[in-house]
Amino acid sequence: MIVTLSKDTINVQREQDTIFLRNRIKEWATKIGMGLVNQTKLITAASELVRNMLKYGGGGTVNIEIVTKGRENGVRLIFVDKGPGIHDINQAMKDGFTTGKSLGLGLPGAKRLVSEFDIQSVINEGTTISIIKWKNG
Amino acid sequence: MDRIPILKMGDFLLVTIQVDLYDQLAETLESDLVNMVKKYNSRGVLIDISAVSIIDSFMGRILGNISTMSKIMDAETVVVGMQPAVAITLVELGLPLKGIHCALNVERGMELLRSKIGFDNQEETDDDDSDLE
Numbered sequence: 001m002i003v004t005l006s007k008d009t010i011n012v013q014r015e016q017d018t019i020f021l022r023n024r025i026k027e028w029a030t031k032i033g034m035g036l037v038n039q040t041k042l043i044t045a046a047s048e049l050v051r052n053m054l055k056y057g058g059g060g061t062v063n064i065e066i067v068t069k070g071r072e073n074g075v076r077l078i079f080v081d082k083g084p085g086i087h088d089i090n091q092a093m094k095d096g097f098t099t100g101k102s103l104g105l106g107l108p109g110a111k112r113l114v115s116e117f118d119i120q121s122v123i124n125e126g127t128t129i130s131i132i133k134w135k136n137g
Numbered sequence: 138m139d140r141i142p143i144l145k146m147g148d149f150l151l152v153t154i155q156v157d158l159y160d161q162l163a164e165t166l167e168s169d170l171v172n173m174v175k176k177y178n179s180r181g182v183l184i185d186i187s188a189v190s191i192i193d194s195f196m197g198r199i200l201g202n203i204s205t206m207s208k209i210m211d212a213e214t215v216v217v218g219m220q221p222a223v224a225i226t227l228v229e230l231g232l233p234l235k236g237i238h239c240a241l242n243v244e245r246g247m248e249l250l251r252s253k254i255g256f257d258n259q260e261e262t263d264d265d266d267s268d269l270e
Contacts, residue, residue: 015159022157022191040191040222044230047193051160095231105194109230 002132004076005066013059018050021062025075028064032073034135042075042133045110049079049129052106056099057081057127067132074115074134085123093119141166145177149250150212153185163199170203174212181250182207185243187218197232204237213253214238217246 008028010021022043029039046062053060060081067076086092093111098104111117115137121127139162144151150173152166170182182203186192192200204214217240227234238253240246 015161018159019157037222037225040220040226041229043191044193044226047191047195048230051193051195103194103198103232105231109194109232112229112231113226 007065041113045113048106048110053081057083076132079129082126086121148180150182180254182214215246
């Protein structure tokens, strides 16, 4: 079972907010003693997801949580936007698929970088993506 | 608006990225660099990313763009100083930065640039001679 130990919410409306978000994630990851490589993976994944949120969802909020499952701690990030939603999640999770002009690596790449990845999307209501990076995961 | 400074050093342009990048900043750097290549007839671009802690797919694409755009304007691009954690993350992300020349540090990057544009043609010829001997 995963228990949340502490929690913070950050509003992301502009591109510049992503730098603040990255710094906060780094702070929290350092707090639980996560190594540099895992920190970098987590922040890179967050950077991809927050870009999607800004580009397609028109901004939203990010919850940063420190979570634990017994002996292992980790950082959970929940990205919530009230955008148009994703029509075909399976397609969106494929490498190289994009409705914009990017590389189409955002969602599948972010998934590869973290320990746990969950995506929920409702058309015309929004998208919620939750990721966890365990300290040693 | 924020800007990343570009230094002209002889035939080369030198960029040291010392701040956290966001998308707009990276896009501005891309267009600034290409314009500077034209303005100064530069033959090489050296980008130092040793202070960059995160490179995601967007920033990776910008680096690729800079490299390709410079190339078709007859300038070579070398990216130097990538942190190990960034390299690990990039490969796992699925972005191996194909087609971008990299070097471990600025010194080696300059060497690579010089050899790429055949700057030390003279020296190379000398080397060839000594090889023949």
